[in-house]
Amino acid sequence: MTVITEANKTKARELTAQLTLDEKIAIVHAAGLFRNGNAERLGIPPLRMDDGPMGVRAELHNDNWAPLYNTRDYVTYLPSGSAVASTWNPDLARMTGEVLGEEARGRGKDVILGPSINIKRSPLCGRNFRIHERGSGPDRRARCGLHPRRAGIRRGRLRETLRGQQPGNRPIGR
DSSP states (O other), X not given: OOOOOHXXXXXXXXXXXXXXXXXXXXXXXXXXXXXXXXXXXXXXXXXBEEOOTTSOOOOBOSSSSSBSSOTTOOOOOOOOHHHHHHHTOHHHHHHHHHHHHHHHHHTTOOEEOOOEEOOOOOTTOXXXXXXXXOSSOHHHHIIIIIHHHHHHHHHTTOEEOOEEOSSSOOOOOO
């Protein structure tokens, strides 16, 4: 993981000043399934993202969900965030995060889109399985599941983005 130093901040400001408007738009806009654009001229690569909360997806074609490369590079099917949170075991949460981080890095990913957080208000919510929530209050939930899993992911030199949905309501019109 890159440490944020004054030198890094200066370099980021210098690169940002050199970006054209089109390059800035490309960097913040999707350029395919689970990747953004790049600024090749300045050596800024695209970010490759992963959406699999219980295992790492294969790299996909830009216009469909078919795997792009060899489909025999298996990864671990991990327990869902809800299952990990139910154990109340921070070590297990950290270990699942480490596996997710290592395998995502092995598939060339830079960012994991997760873990998901939410308050489950309805059992009909279609995303409940992936959410770190166990009705024990946000502090206990964070200490026993969410924070250790995120720390594990970071050991693989990846970033993760917390995903929050509406408070556990049932999806309508999906």
